Amino acid sequence: MPEPAPEPTCETAPETTPEPALELRGITAGYDRREPVLREVSLTVGDGEAVGLLGPSGCGKSTLARVAALLHRPQAGTVRLAGRPAHGFHHRAPRELRTTVGVVFQQPRLAADPRLTLADLIAEPLRATGRRAEVRVRLPALAASVGLGGDLLARRPHEVSDGQLQRACLARALVLRPRLLVCDEMTAMLDASTTAALVAAVEEYRREHGTALLAVGHDRVLLERWCDRTVEFKTLLPR
Numbered sequence: 001m002p003e004p005a006p007e008p009t010c011e012t013a014p015e016t017t018p019e020p021a022l023e024l025r026g027i028t029a030g031y032d033r034r035e036p037v038l039r040e041v042s043l044t045v046g047d048g049e050a051v052g053l054l055g056p057s058g059c060g061k062s063t064l065a066r067v068a069a070l071l072h073r074p075q076a077g078t079v080r081l082a083g084r085p086a087h088g089f090h091h092r093a094p095r096e097l098r099t100t101v102g103v104v105f106q107q108p109r110l111a112a113d114p115r116l117t118l119a120d121l122i123a124e125p126l127r128a129t130g131r132r133a134e135v136r137v138r139l140p141a142l143a144a145s146v147g148l149g150g151d152l153l154a155r156r157p158h159e160v161s162d163g164q165l166q167r168a169c170l171a172r173a174l175v176l177r178p179r180l181l182v183c184d185e186m187t188a189m190l191d192a193s194t195t196a197a198l199v200a201a202v203e204e205y206r207r208e209h210g211t212a213l214l215a216v217g218h219d220r221v222l223l224e225r226w227c228d229r230t231v232e233f234k235t236l237l238p239r
């Protein structure tokens with residue numbers, strides 16, 4: 001006779017919901033303390049979730065993206081990354097918090113150091129965080145996953161197209177395996193086929209690593225296809 005299955009007990013561990021990748025609460029931020037661009041804005045991106053942020057030009061989407069990426073300090077409000085507070089630091093947030101977010105901007109030529117080869121551009125965050133040994137292991141696969149191969153990696157930004165440079169910027173944003181990727185108009189300067197290739201590369205990466213995404217843009221059709229949900233900037237303001 002087989003042993004009867006044990007009765008379930010109420011001591012079974014409760015199911016835990018993972019912390020959201022990003023929680024912004026009551027964010028007030030801008031460039032002039034008297035006239036903030038963002039006033040008490042709140043936004044949550046769940047663990048592994050993809051959220052598209054839409055809104056009219058100048059409403060503050062990029063400012064919000066920069067707050068989420070810990071590149072712009074808010075005047076008020078709280079920022080949590082994967083449940084950990086990332087606000088209120090005297091200088092800037094510690095490195096292990098900053099590296100939980102990767103960011104890609106609209107204009108790769110403004111974001112990329114013109115002196116570095118694409119290989120060095122992608123690998124630099126690994127070197128800067130003392131993980132030099134991982135460069136040889138991780139770089140070829142990551143570069144290939146964003147569609148960069150052959151001699152492109154040995155070229156400098158002025159020797160490649162905007163699309164190729166943006167692929168390198170995407171790989172750089174992913175090289176430390178962030179929990180959250182922020183794409184601020186990542187494809188705004190690119191043609192349809194390069195846009196499709198970059199979005200596919202992000203999606204492939206997210207499928208493999210469960211990375212959450214905050215994608216800022218104007219292209220509603222693209223963001224609705226790409227993301228789990230889209231939000232209008234105005235809905236993030238207090239009611």
Ligand SMILES: Nc1ncnc2c1ncn2[C@@H]1O[C@H](COP(=O)(O)OP(=O)(O)OP(=O)(O)O)[C@@H](O)[C@H]1O
Nearest residue numbers: 031037055056057058059060061062063064185218
């Ligand atoms: N570095 C800065 N210094 C001063 N003002 C800035 C700076 N960056 C942005 N602003 C201003 O903040 C406001 C919001 O800009 P932001 O770029 O966040 O808007 P956006 O919604 O992303 O716009 P777009 O869709 O056109 O990119 C604008 O009025 C802009 O002029």
